[in-house]
Amino acid sequence: MSEVKSIIRHFxxxxxxxxxxxxxxxxxxxxPIADGKWSVSEIIAHIMNWDNYLLTEILPSVQNEKGMEFPDFGIHNQKASNxxxxxxxxxxxxxxxxxxxxLxxxxxxxxxxxxxxxxxxxxGVTHCPHTGTPYSLIYIVKEFTDHDNHHQRQIIQFLRENSLFLKI
Structure with missing residues (x-):
């Protein structure tokens, strides 16, 4: 399996x-999963909101060979919480x-x-400032997978602390 297909499969x-x-x-x-943090429902809405953004904004931009433009994270994330x-x-x-x-x-x-x-x-940026890797859609999908995994670990830990054990 190619690296690209593997990234999509993990996603x-x-x-x-x-x-x-x-x-x-x-x-x-x-x-809330901790003081000052979101609830499980808000985290799921947050991830879904970004999935919707990728579907409606980023994919069409990539298909038209234009750059990827991401909104202000705070405002975008607040919409998910709401x-x-x-x-x-x-x-x-x-x-x-x-x-x-x-989808x-x-x-x-x-x-x-x-x-x-x-x-x-x-x-407007060509390379990830953390890794130096050129941005591409598959790079963004890999970044989103890492982001998802971070939130999944948070949720699993929260549910374990509250006596609910989940399979990963």
Whole structure:
């Protein structure tokens, strides 16, 4: 399996992991995972909001061979938090998050590898300042996978501390 396909496959693991959250008690679903942190519902909405952004803004830009433009993170993330607190049910949010990720993965799998690997700018920057790697859509997908994994670990730790054990 190519490195690109492997990255997309790992990115898709999140969809199946969401199923493990279906039995989380509602009181834990809406409880902040720590002081000053988001709840599980807000984290799931946060990841889904970024998936939606990749689908609606980044993919079309990449397909038109334009650079990737990302919004102000704080404002974008606040929208996700507000959505999680809007009254959406746990099951509906999980369904939306799973469907959004699966659609994004489908779209990524349909792109030619050359498009996924093509160097592009991210907010006008050509290379990641941390790694020196040229930005490309597949690089961003790998970054998002790492971001997802960070949040999954937070959620798992929180649920373990509250006597709920999840499979990874």
């Amino acid at each position: 898709n693991h999140y969809s199946s992991w969401l199923i493990t959250l279906e039995e989380v008690d509602e009181t834990l679903w809406f409880k 959505y999680a607190k809007s009254g959406i049910s746990q099951s509906k949010l999980l369904e939306e998050a799973k469907d959004t990720r699966e 994004l993965v489908k779209e990524l799998n349909e792109l030619p590898i050359e498009k996924l690997k093509k160097p592009l700018t991210a907010n």
